[in-house]
Amino acid sequence: MSLTTLPEQRGAVRPSFSGTPGRLRLTAIGAVLAVLVSAVLGAVALKMRSDALGRADSSASHLLLLQGVQTNLVVADADATNAFLKGGLEPQEQRLGYIKAMKAVSNDLVIAAQHSSADAKALGEANAVLNRYSGFVGSARANNRQGFSVGASYLTSANALLSDPDDKDDVSTGHRAIDLIEARVAADTQAVDDAYADAGFARWLLLLAAVVGIGGLLYAQVTLSRQSHRYLNLPIVASTVVLVVTLGGAAVLMAAAQSKANDVRSESLRPALALSASRVAAFTAKSTESLTLIKQGSATPDDIPWNTEYNKALSLVDGDSKTQLEAYKAQHDKINQLDVDGSWRSAVNLATSESDTSANALFLKYDDSTEKALRKAKDDTAKGLSSTGDLLLPVAVLLLLVGLFCAAAAWRGVSFRLNEYR
Amino acid sequence: MKRPRLLAVVGAAALLAGCGTAATSTQPVSQARPAAALAADDSIPTCDQDGKSAVASIDPGRITTSASSWPSDSTMAEIKSRGKLIAGVAGDVTLWGSRDPFTSKLAGFDIDVVKRVAQELGLDPNRDVEYKVINFAQRLPKLQDGEVDLVADTMTMNCARWFGTDDNLKNYINFSTEYYRAGQKLLVRSDSDAQNVKDLGDATVCTTEGSTSLENIKDLVKSTVVVSDVGECLVKFQEGEATAITSDDTVLAGFAKQDPYAKVMAGEPLNVVPYGLGTASDAADLTQFVNVVLEDMRRDGTLDRLYTKWMSGSGTQPDVPPAVYGRTAAELKEARG
Numbered sequence A: 001m002s003l004t005t006l007p008e009q010r011g012a013v014r015p016s017f018s019g020t021p022g023r024l025r026l027t028a029i030g031a032v033l034a035v036l037v038s039a040v041l042g043a044v045a046l047k048m049r050s051d052a053l054g055r056a057d058s059s060a061s062h063l064l065l066l067q068g069v070q071t072n073l074v075v076a077d078a079d080a081t082n083a084f085l086k087g088g089l090e091p092q093e094q095r096l097g098y099i100k101a102m103k104a105v106s107n108d109l110v111i112a113a114q115h116s117s118a119d120a121k122a123l124g125e126a127n128a129v130l131n132r133y134s135g136f137v138g139s140a141r142a143n144n145r146q147g148f149s150v151g152a153s154y155l156t157s158a159n160a161l162l163s164d165p166d167d168k169d170d171v172s173t174g175h176r177a178i179d180l181i182e183a184r185v186a187a188d189t190q191a192v193d194d195a196y197a198d199a200g201f202a203r204w205l206l207l208l209a210a211v212v213g214i215g216g217l218l219y220a221q222v223t224l225s226r227q228s229h230r231y232l233n234l235p236i237v238a239s240t241v242v243l244v245v246t247l248g249g250a251a252v253l254m255a256a257a258q259s260k261a262n263d264v265r266s267e268s269l270r271p272a273l274a275l276s277a278s279r280v281a282a283f284t285a286k287s288t289e290s291l292t293l294i295k296q297g298s299a300t301p302d303d304i305p306w307n308t309e310y311n312k313a314l315s316l317v318d319g320d321s322k323t324q325l326e327a328y329k330a331q332h333d334k335i336n337q338l339d340v341d342g343s344w345r346s347a348v349n350l351a352t353s354e355s356d357t358s359a360n361a362l363f364l365k366y367d368d369s370t371e372k373a374l375r376k377a378k379d380d381t382a383k384g385l386s387s388t389g390d391l392l393l394p395v396a397v398l399l400l401l402v403g404l405f406c407a408a409a410a411w412r413g414v415s416f417r418l419n420e421y422r
Numbered sequence B: 001m002k003r004p005r006l007l008a009v010v011g012a013a014a015l016l017a018g019c020g021t022a023a024t025s026t027q028p029v030s031q032a033r034p035a036a037a038l039a040a041d042d043s044i045p046t047c048d049q050d051g052k053s054a055v056a057s058i059d060p061g062r063i064t065t066s067a068s069s070w071p072s073d074s075t076m077a078e079i080k081s082r083g084k085l086i087a088g089v090a091g092d093v094t095l096w097g098s099r100d101p102f103t104s105k106l107a108g109f110d111i112d113v114v115k116r117v118a119q120e121l122g123l124d125p126n127r128d129v130e131y132k133v134i135n136f137a138q139r140l141p142k143l144q145d146g147e148v149d150l151v152a153d154t155m156t157m158n159c160a161r162w163f164g165t166d167d168n169l170k171n172y173i174n175f176s177t178e179y180y181r182a183g184q185k186l187l188v189r190s191d192s193d194a195q196n197v198k199d200l201g202d203a204t205v206c207t208t209e210g211s212t213s214l215e216n217i218k219d220l221v222k223s224t225v226v227v228s229d230v231g232e233c234l235v236k237f238q239e240g241e242a243t244a245i246t247s248d249d250t251v252l253a254g255f256a257k258q259d260p261y262a263k264v265m266a267g268e269p270l271n272v273v274p275y276g277l278g279t280a281s282d283a284a285d286l287t288q289f290v291n292v293v294l295e296d297m298r299r300d301g302t303l304d305r306l307y308t309k310w311m312s313g314s315g316t317q318p319d320v321p322p323a324v325y326g327r328t329a330a331e332l333k334e335a336r337g
Helices: A003-016 A019-082 A092-113 A115-145 A150-161 A177-228 A235-293 A304-315 A318-339 A344-352 A359-388 A392-419 B075-083 B108-120 B138-146 B161-163 B212-217 B233-237 B247-258 B283-300 B301-311 B329-336
Strands: B008-010 B083-089 B097-100 B105-107 B131-132 B150-152 B180-189 B204-208 B223-227 B244-246 B262-266 B271-275 B323-327
Touching: A019 A092, A019 A115, A019 A150, A019 A177, A019 A235, A019 A359, A019 A392, A019 B180, A115 A150, A115 A177, A115 B008, A115 B233, A150 A177, A150 A235, A150 B233, A177 A235, A177 A392, A235 A318, A235 A392, A235 B323, A304 A318, A304 B247, A318 A344, A359 B204, A359 B223, B075 B283, B083 B097, B097 B108, B097 B247, B097 B323, B108 B131, B108 B150, B108 B223, B150 B204, B161 B329, B180 B204, B180 B212, B180 B247, B204 B212, B204 B233, B212 B223, B212 B244, B212 B271, B223 B233, B233 B244, B233 B247, B244 B247, B247 B262, B283 B301, B323 B329
Parallel strands: B083 B131, B083 B150, B204 B223, B204 B244
Antiparallel strands: B008 B323, B097 B105, B180 B244, B180 B262, B180 B271
């Protein structure tokens, strides 16, 4: 393009936008742009909510998966420590329980590590620590069965690989396994919160889409009325109505999806997280009970480490599970009192008993009831969140198509008036 | 020792020849022998605070194993009326204090000594002893807090524990007379050619927090790994995180017994380690009573039998050390400030 041609072109453009026809053309362009922008904004809002709910679903699923890993780890540890108290004659069920829990941990860790690169790094590290953990438990058991006292040292070392509130890092292992998993659980919890916040933000974007689109069409209608002295331009009225209906439908759909997601969060996800956290604390308390007995003489009347975990576990459950946990506490208190009083043998007998009223049997009731409740809450969460945003993306596509239709109608409406000037 | 002094001594082997009757609760009431001169022993430090040997304990005086000789407000009377002796012991030191996984009972040299003390207190040694398994770093605090009556846990008699340290002048306890003389040694792999600590090169040596072994070794080796429970050292050693363990030869003998691929390095020990039973600093009467019991055990051959029972075949079986006295409760109080 040479510089000498520019004034000629400007001269050709200027008459197109001057006078009434020019203003009508500008109105048409403005209306078309407003509708298209509105459609795009609306589609983006729908996609944003769909993506946010998808992230909420994904993060919540990952969060529950990780809490499952955490729970299985403390289940395994509780089985290993309690079985150790029985020496070579460990109860077969506890041994099988340990193997089953560790198998689940291995499987779920592999799945959980695929969630993100940060998960891959942290959970890979946790997996390495857990390999050491299971090796130590194996050595503890083998030495215990041969009558070597170093078995107890192996078990203590194994337990220390899981978590140590006083010392987060170990010279030889780096981070502890449960601490690593807890860090990812915290990241997932934050991700779920962020996803819900993003989903909430989408409604403001949809409102903006409505203001731009409907406002643009109304402005075009008013401008045409002034220029042509006709109150209604049917194509523009039609596109306005279609856009209002479509955006209204999208708003209703988004609100319904958000409402359902909120319901899932409050009725399934939060209870699942609470149950899961309760089980982690309760099984940690159970391990603490056995480890305290293994370290004979370390029991204290206030029993702080056990009570800390127990109170945490109790505060997160209600109904039968709460009653069952309280029944277990009554038996645990007897065990601790016997140990404090120096009746260590009786304390161990009580802690390893399998009778119907034993600590193990009462704890098993809590284990069963919370496991069932947790499974249901997890299933409800997965089903609820996975289907929440199903219609949002198709409606986003529809909105884009509607936008194109409305833009064409708006252009057509103004064209009718422009033809009157030819 | 720089100056001559009189210290009480009772040499068990010399004094008790022919007195090998089995220890029972019905044996005659005994009383410690009067103080006698002690030959100088350069391997044991003399404490600056009172000029006495680290192995010198409190003379039993009039205390005997007969309950009638105990004042009504004595520690022994209190323990007897309570109906149980509370003892701090190791749970992971094979041969000295560890749990037998088959019987779930604690067993070892120190456990047998505690049982004898309980028996002489008129308690049932199998029923009336409450064991508190403690690690090395807990030995002094548990006594000071009154959580245990005595500690029988391969505990080294030294001046720092008699009188406290510059860091903690109140961190002191009483000791009985010496009942075993161990030595600080090294445990290495069975295929190791190392003959002494200098041969270890870049080895990482495991030792225990709060032990005298740590203080003695830390300047001699390149790196150390310190654990709270001594049993963890064997874990570190077997897992390859430590190439050697330093501790008392008594402890290491227990490790070697559990691991056929480990051996206690031959040769002279790095340090001499005299064992005494620990009692609280305000329970001098119990210290005296325990000394009477140990005297009986020397005289009736019980200590000899325990040496054979637990340490036979370990390559670590010294003679029973003689009792050394010379301290009094009053002098200790004054020296401790």
